[in-house]
Amino acid sequence: MNEDELKSIFSRNLIYYRKAFDLTQIQLAEKLSYSDKSVSKWERKEALPDLVVMTKMATLFGISLNDLISSKTPRKVGKYTRNRYLIATMMAVGIWAIATAVFVFLRILLPDMEKTWLAYIYAIPASFLVLSIFFRIWNHRLIVFIFSSITLWTLALSIFLSFENPRLWLFFIAGIPLQILLVLWLVLLPRKALPPIEKE
DSSP: OHHHHHHHHHHHHHHHHHTTOOOOOOHHHHHHTTOOHHHHHHHHHHHHHHOHHHHHHHHHHEEEEEEOOOOOOOOTTHHHHHHHHHHHHHHHHHHHHHHHHHHHHHHHOOOOOOOOTTHHHHHHHHHHHHHHHHHHHHHOOOHHHHHHHHHHHHHHHHHHSOOOOOGGGGHHOOOOOOOOHHHHHHHHOOOOOOOOOOOO
16 A cells, blocks of 8 residues: 555545544544644645554544554444433433432422422523533534523523522623623634644
């Protein structure tokens, strides 16, 4: 196998595994501490990464180094993406299960207690907070922004409903600057600067 053939095979496999893991070139570059221009060169068959980077890629994708340079059809790994979303969903559902358990125990142990239904109200910001954390790990900035916003406003609603104090509507006012910060984070915060690493 000559160098051009190796570049072509590696390019095909890299594109396949990157897409199977639902990563953009920029996201993959961030995980490898490389520039997205380097990833683009690898996928355009213009260059090959060094062995250390290939090993890091193989570890990231959960495959062997040989899988990255094999001319055989790439192994199917698409289940990983579905599984991680399933795990996040299960964690969120778990919070609702806990809320149900709290509600039931409160109704049994303290039948005269009012507002036991608040267990479900607090489950809303808690579940969206968990989802925000997962999607932050997976670099889905827009989804993190949406879920974080929902967390912020449902938390303010939960506090407002918990206490019989008409002044607690001020929590919604307090949420405005936090929402502005979230918008600024989404729109203005640059992605992590990555050093150029391509050595010709």
